Amino acid sequence: MSLATLQDAKPTVQLVEAESAPGGHQLVNPYRTNKVDKMDLVAMAEEIQKADSFVHANVSNKLQVIAEQVRFLQEQARKVLKEAKDNADLHHVACNMVKKPGSLYHLYCRPSGQRYFSMLSPEEWGASCPHEYLGTYRLEADRSWTPADKLEEKTIDQQMINKILTCSNTLSITMNEKQ
Template structure:
């Protein structure tokens, strides 16, 4: 008998039926010789990589939120400073109606109180009538004052 011959009567057809499927994408192995290689993955490695990616992404988002909060804190500080400066200017002697967007000068008198003027320190020349120049300010549309220039620590009113 020739060994290369296949005896078709000895083929178990029920066993061969188990080797085929209607849904080849659902089996755990390649269903024919031309299929892509299917290699089982280590579940712990997959989960570990997913967790590392999750922490990386959430850390980035938390850093972004932290930076946004820092920006908001800085803006709130600047706004508080503007309110403090504005209170000091509105307590000063103002003998004119300030115009929004115009620049004015705050001086300290010899008596210790403040005065707002339209005259810059350079325009006074040698006849400077006040004890000190405090700040160059601009009236904003919300009627707070922006400090453009300051001779001292005026920002920390």
């Protein structure tokens, strides 16, 4: 049932069908038990209308949470795709050495527009730096690139992950010993 169907549904009151002799035996006086007070019908209709309103509000709240999750996941996907594009771009930069994870590489641009990696930092070049300095990156073990301004944050994150993995392994070993 769609949300629109829930909204458009007219509240109706349905009573249980009266059966004067269930199973062939008359148990009570049907005249007294099947009396319907108009005020009872109004109260029942109000209860149904309240229930419909609560169902609608509940569905709306749940759909709102899902919409927020979708927006969050879309933003995460954008970040992942941008990071992948940036990493691929840096892997295609000219380089005359074998790149090793954990090492720092300094990105420069020649007047011709060619970008290249060097092991020499701008400080090591000094005033004789022949080309425009674009940034410093560390090649990670997973072959991703971390800009110099995010190295400390990345190192802290990696330490936290290692700590979690160490605790997780210890917990796993402890649990296996108890079994």
